[in-house]
Amino acid sequence: MFISINQLNKQFLDKNDQPTTVLKDIELDIEKGEFVSILGPSGCGKSTLLSIVAGLTSATNGEILVEDKKITKPGKDRGMVFQEAALFPWINVIENVMFPLKKEMSKQEATAQAKKYLQMVQLSNYLEHYPHELSGGMQQRVSIARALAMDPEILLMDEPFGALDEQTRTRLHGQLEEIWIKTKKTVLFVTHSISESIKLSDRIIVMGTRPGTILTDIKVDIPRPRREHKEDMLELEEHVMSYLKKEIDKVVSEELNHETSH
């Protein structure tokens, strides 16, 4: 198996230094080239899980293997795109995309590589612009190009389109799908939009909350391009919703109880 997550647990210490379990017994196998969405209500530990795969956070116990190698720290085999673009404001677009390439390539090669991926996200005309001169959607495309430029095997995306408006999001869905088909990356895509996950992924991992667990693993058997299969998508959406609804209700009622108990 390409990525395998075994018996993964994560606990954080809360305000009173009591451990709270955020991820409980996560078991997940992902094949090379798969587009997998992780779907779940707010606070179920999606970002935490992704951050452990990225090597930015350590697990309390359990392990994650990529091609049988245990993950202990960040690496260029795993590119990450965050909800906010996280571009460096002091350098321009092309220098941002070249950031991960500085060490292993000549300047010329790095420039060529950066240009290639900026073209892929259709930003060839903005090489010299600074991040603050770009719209949110453009910034997010730069950060996708930046993650792709180091040619990682795995692309980790944490609600990359969460902060964008509906039209921009739809367009970027199209672009991302194209890029994925072209580059054959393995994608782990965190979202809390059901339709987004259905539109894009081969598999949807539905997570429940408190503690974060995997509720179910749904294969999306709708041929691409999916916009030609609206009916099937809607049907699947209802199916996924039935799993999520219980979880969301749980969160809402807990929050209400929390409020009334104060």
Add this chain to the structure above:
Amino acid sequence: MKPAIKRIIFIVILVGLWELGSRLGLWTELILPSPTSVFTALYHGFADKTLIWDLIASFRRLAIGLTLALIIGTSIGILIAKSKTADDTIGSMLLALQSVPSIVWLPLAIMWFGLNDKAVIFVVILGGTFVMALNIRTGIKNVSPLYIRAAQTMGSKGIDLFIRVIFPASIPYVVTGSRLAWAFAWRALMAGELLSTGPGLGYTLSYASDFGNMSLVIGVIIIIGIIGSIVDQLIFQRIEKSVANRWGL
């Protein structure tokens, strides 16, 4: 109306009233010389080059003192931002030192170095160092964790991470720190020169006062004020603004 025009009109009116008061004899030349006398005194000062030598001498001390202050301040700032122990010890002492006006150190400096350039430069350095260190510390501590995480996923760590991400991310604080360091250093320099030997703007100021040359006293005060505001507004505030803009603050 543009603020610049308003400012010019304001100054013209102020100088006009001042001249008028002098001509009407509301005060004597001994207490407050007229703008014309001040201008004449400045003219002579520049014509016989004494004020030019003063400016050169003052700026030389400032350049040496401020450069050292920025370098030392940045180093201390990085140290206390990165080491908890250093922050708990040196860091808390800096706050105390920062609240001491740097001219207070002059008597000590004179004992160590004698009544010369070195003593003045020493108080200039003390004037700028602490505020720079404190700003660098704040800048480094306030770097968005998002930048650091993003850089880590791109294989950056250790020194590379510091040079390519943490330091550039704190540039807005470096600029603010430098501006405040300049302001403190400039004040320390003038105070130090007043009590020390020439040439230098501050020295000429106290010399002119000793000889009752009120026109020159006021002239030099005006030069000091003009230099201070030019450096602050034309240089530092511009840099600060453009940095804040690009850094998305």
